[in-house]
Amino acid sequence: MPQTLFDKIWQRHVVTVTATGTTLLAIDRIFLHERTGAAALKSMAQAGRPVCDPARVFAVMDHIVDTRPGRDDTTLMPGGQAFITETRAAALAAGITLFDVNDPDQGITHVISPELGIVLPGCTLVAPDSHTCTQGALGALAWGIGASEAEHAMTTGTLRLARPATMRVRFTGILPVYVTAKDMALALIARHGAGGGAGHVVEFAGEAVEALDIEGRMTLCNMATEFSAMAAIIAPDEKTFAWLAGRRHAPAHFDAPFWRSQHSDDSAAFDREIEIDAATLAPMVSWGTSPQHSMAIDALIPQGPERAHAYIGLDAGQPLLGTPIDVAFIGSCTNARLTDLRRAAALLQGRHIAPGLSKALVVPGSEATRRAAEAEGLDRIFIDAGFEWRRSGCSLCFYAGGESFPPGSRTISTTNRNFEGRQGPGIRTHIASPETVVASALAGHIADPRALLAKEFPA
Amino acid sequence: MTPFTTLTGIAAPLLMDNIDTDAIIPSREMKSTGRTGLAEGLFAPWRYSEGRNPNPDFVLNQPAFTDARILAGGANFGCGSSREHAVWALAEYGIRAVIAPSFAPIFANNCLRNGLLPVALPLGQVQALAGQVVTIDLEAQCVRHGADILPFTVDAEARTMLLEGLDVIDLTLKDRAAIAVWTDADRAARPWVYLAKAAS
Numbered sequence: 001m002p003q004t005l006f007d008k009i010w011q012r013h014v015v016t017v018t019a020t021g022t023t024l025l026a027i028d029r030i031f032l033h034e035r036t037g038a039a040a041l042k043s044m045a046q047a048g049r050p051v052c053d054p055a056r057v058f059a060v061m062d063h064i065v066d067t068r069p070g071r072d073d074t075t076l077m078p079g080g081q082a083f084i085t086e087t088r089a090a091a092l093a094a095g096i097t098l099f100d101v102n103d104p105d106q107g108i109t110h111v112i113s114p115e116l117g118i119v120l121p122g123c124t125l126v127a128p129d130s131h132t133c134t135q136g137a138l139g140a141l142a143w144g145i146g147a148s149e150a151e152h153a154m155t156t157g158t159l160r161l162a163r164p165a166t167m168r169v170r171f172t173g174i175l176p177v178y179v180t181a182k183d184m185a186l187a188l189i190a191r192h193g194a195g196g197g198a199g200h201v202v203e204f205a206g207e208a209v210e211a212l213d214i215e216g217r218m219t220l221c222n223m224a225t226e227f228s229a230m231a232a233i234i235a236p237d238e239k240t241f242a243w244l245a246g247r248r249h250a251p252a253h254f255d256a257p258f259w260r261s262q263h264s265d266d267s268a269a270f271d272r273e274i275e276i277d278a279a280t281l282a283p284m285v286s287w288g289t290s291p292q293h294s295m296a297i298d299a300l301i302p303q304g305p306e307r308a309h310a311y312i313g314l315d316a317g318q319p320l321l322g323t324p325i326d327v328a329f330i331g332s333c334t335n336a337r338l339t340d341l342r343r344a345a346a347l348l349q350g351r352h353i354a355p356g357l358s359k360a361l362v363v364p365g366s367e368a369t370r371r372a373a374e375a376e377g378l379d380r381i382f383i384d385a386g387f388e389w390r391r392s393g394c395s396l397c398f399y400a401g402g403e404s405f406p407p408g409s410r411t412i413s414t415t416n417r418n419f420e421g422r423q424g425p426g427i428r429t430h431i432a433s434p435e436t437v438v439a440s441a442l443a444g445h446i447a448d449p450r451a452l453l454a455k456e457f458p459a
Numbered sequence: 460m461t462p463f464t465t466l467t468g469i470a471a472p473l474l475m476d477n478i479d480t481d482a483i484i485p486s487r488e489m490k491s492t493g494r495t496g497l498a499e500g501l502f503a504p505w506r507y508s509e510g511r512n513p514n515p516d517f518v519l520n521q522p523a524f525t526d527a528r529i530l531a532g533g534a535n536f537g538c539g540s541s542r543e544h545a546v547w548a549l550a551e552y553g554i555r556a557v558i559a560p561s562f563a564p565i566f567a568n569n570c571l572r573n574g575l576l577p578v579a580l581p582l583g584q585v586q587a588l589a590g591q592v593v594t595i596d597l598e599a600q601c602v603r604h605g606a607d608i609l610p611f612t613v614d615a616e617a618r619t620m621l622l623e624g625l626d627v628i629d630l631t632l633k634d635r636a637a638i639a640v641w642t643d644a645d646r647a648a649r650p651w652v653y654l655a656k657a658a659s
Contacts, residue, residue, distance in 0.1 A: 012645075013639055015634065015638055015641040016634060016637045020615035020616050020619075022614070022615075022616040022654070024631065024634055024638070026638070026641055026645065028652050035486075035489070035542075036541075036542065038492045039492060039493055039494060039543075042492070042493065043494070047628075049628065054654075055653070055655060056654060079486065079490050082492050086492045090605060120651070120652070122649075123652060126591075128543070129541055130539065130540050130541040130565060144541040144565050145541060145565060145568070146542075146543035146546070146565060146568060146572060147543045148569065148627075149568060150627065152627060152628050152631065155628050155632070156628065156631045156635075156638060157638055157642065158631060158634075158638060160616065160627060160630075160631060160639075162614050194535055194538055195476075195534055195535035195563070196479050197559055198535070198562075198563070198564060228535055228538055228563050230564050251651040265612070276481065290477045292477070292591055305475070305476075307475065328634045393580060398481070399484040399486060400487050401486075401487035415537060417479075417481070419479045419481045419539060420481075420482060421481060421482070421485055421504045425504065435486075
C-alpha cells in the first residue's frame with residue numbers, strides 16, 4: 001500500500017500497539033532547554049528514574065540567557081539564574097550532553113539541532129518546546145511536548161500516542177521576489193486559521209517548497225505549531241543530504257537506499273489536502289493578536305475580534321503600510337539563520353534605519369551562525385545600519401521580565417507569535433519576514449520590501 | 460496523578476477563541492523551576508490590573524466564579540507555547556476541567572498527564588453551558604446540565620489513566636522487554652541513529 005512519509009517514519013518506530021489502540025512509539029532524540037529542562041530532570045531524579053539512554057538526550061541554554069556580550073549565568077529576567085544553574089546541575093547528574101551559556105555550540109534549540117546533525121531524516125525527535133516542529137524540515141518527525149512527556153521519553157525511550165491524521169499542503173508555482181517561507185506560513189495560517197492543522201501531521205510539498213533552501217524550509221515548518229498541527233515534515237532531497245553531510249552527528253554519506261526512500265509514495269493518500277499558489281503570494285504581516293490575523297502587506301486591515309483591534313490599536317479598513325514602529329527585531333528559531341541574516345544584510349547594506357526607532361536588534365540563531373556571519377562581515381553591515389548585534393538566544397521572541405519597551409510600543413519582528421503581551425505588557429507585535437522587518441526599520445513604519453527593489457531597479 | 464471521575468460545578472465563561480498559554484501564564488510569571496508556585500501567575504495579564512490588584516472585570520475575580528473548578532473556553536484553547544506550567548497553574552488554582560470547542564494538541568496532552576480533563580463539545584453547547592452548574596461524568600463520557608446529556612469522547616487509554624489516577628511512566632515501563640527488543644533490532648538496521656555516550 002502506498003505510504004506517506006509520515007506513515008513510513010511512524011511504522012518504523014512502532015514498538016507495540018495496545019488493545020485500546022495507543023501506540024508506543026520509539027523516540028530517537030530528545031532536546032531540553034533551561035526553561036523546562038530542570039523541571040523534567042529534577043522530577044525524574046526525585047522519582048528515582050534515570051535517563052534510559054543519555055547519548056540521545058541534549059540540552060541547551062537558550063530561552064532566558066542574556067544575549068549581551070560578556071554574558072554569564074545572570075539573566076535580565078529576575079530569578080532567571082536558577083533555571084540555568086539547576087538545568088546545568090541536573091544535566092550533569094543525568095549524563096546528557098549540555099550546550100552551556102558560553103559553549104561555542106550554544107544557540108536556539110531548533111537552530112543548533114540541525115546545525116550539529118542531531119536531527120536526521122527518518123528520525124523521531126521531541127522537545128518540551130512547541131517549535132520543535134521546525135526540525136521536520138530535515139525529514140524527521142519532530143514535535144513539541146510538555147515536560148511530563150519529556151520525562152516519559154527520557155525514562156522509557158518512547159511516547160504513548162494516538163495516531164494523528166495526515167495533511168498535505170502543496171505550494172505550487174514559484175515565489176515572487178521578496179516573498180519568503182515566512183510569508184508562505186503566514187498565508188496558510190491566515191487562510192485556514194490558527195486551529196486549522198489540529199490533529200494533523202502536515203507535509204509541505206510542491207514546487208515552491210522544493211525550491212526553498214533548507215533554512216527556508218525550517219522557517220516554514222517552524223510555524224506549523226501556530227497552525228495547531230502536531231508536526232510538519234518535508235521530504236528530504238539531495239539538498240537536505242548535501243546540507244547535512246559532514247555535520248558533527250550526521251553520517252558522512254547519505255547514499256544508502258534508506259535515505260532516498262524517505263518520501264511519500266506517488267499515490268499515497270492524505271486525510272486532507274490544501275493547495276496554495278505561491279506565485280500569487282505577497283509579503284505578509286500580522287495585524288492583530290493571533291498569527292491567523294495576518295494579511296498581505298498592501299491590503300486593508302480586515303475586520304477581526306474587537307479585542308484584537310483594541311489591543312493592537314488599528315481599525316478595520318485602514319492600511320497597515322505606513323503604521324509607525326518603535327522597534328525592529330531580527331531573531332528567533334523562525335528567522336535567525338545565516339541565510340536570513342544574509343538576506344537582511346543585503347537589503348541594509350549602505351543604508352541606515354530611521355531615526356525614530358527606539359531599538360533595532362539582531363540576535364543570531366546560534367553562536368556558529370554568529371561566527372559565520374561575522375566572517376562574512378554581516379555584523380558590520382547591521383551595526384553600520386544602526387542595529388545592535390548580539391550573542392545567540394531566544395531574546396525578544398517573548399518577555400520573561402527582562403528586555404522590553406513601554407506599553408503601547410509597536411514592534412516589527414521576525415518571530416512567530418503576536419499574542420497579547422508576548423513581547424511584554426502592552427507591546428504590539430507585528431510578525432513578518434526579515435525582508436519586511438528591514439524595509440520597515442529603514443522607513444520607520446511598516447513598509448513593503450518590494451518597494452526597495454523598485455528603487456534599485458526602476459522600471 | 461489525582462483521579463478524575465465526576466465533577467460538578469459552575470463553568471466560568473472565558474469564550475474567546477485562541478486563548479494561548481502566554482495568556483494562561485506569561486513567561487515572566489514562571490518563577491519556579493519546579494511545578495508549583497504558579498497559581499499566582501494564572502491569567503495574570505487579565506486577572507490583575509495596575510499594582511497587581513484584582514481586575515473586577517475578569518471572570519475569576521467575580522464572586523460567582525472565584526472558586527470555579529471548570530472553565531468554558533473558546534476554540535483552539537491552549538494554543539502557543541508548550542509550557543506545561545499553563546496546566547500546572549490551572550490545576551494549582553483548582554481548575555480540574557476545561558470545556559471548549561477544540562484544544563491545541565500539546566495543551567490537551569499536558570492536561571491529561573496532570574489529572575485535568577479537556578472536554579471537547581460543539582460551540583453551541585459550550586456557549587449554553589458557560590456560566591451554568593454542570594456535571595462532568597468521565598466514566599459515562601457526558602456532561603449533564605438540567606435534562607441535557609451531552610456526550611463527549613476522550614482517548615480510551617487517557618480515560619482509564621484519569622479514572623484510576625495511574626502513572627503513565629509506570630505503565631510504559633511494564634513494556635520494558637518489548638522496548639529492548641525493538642531497540643536491538645533497530646540498532647542493527649539503523650546504526651547511525653545510535654550516538655556514542657555523551658562526552659563529559
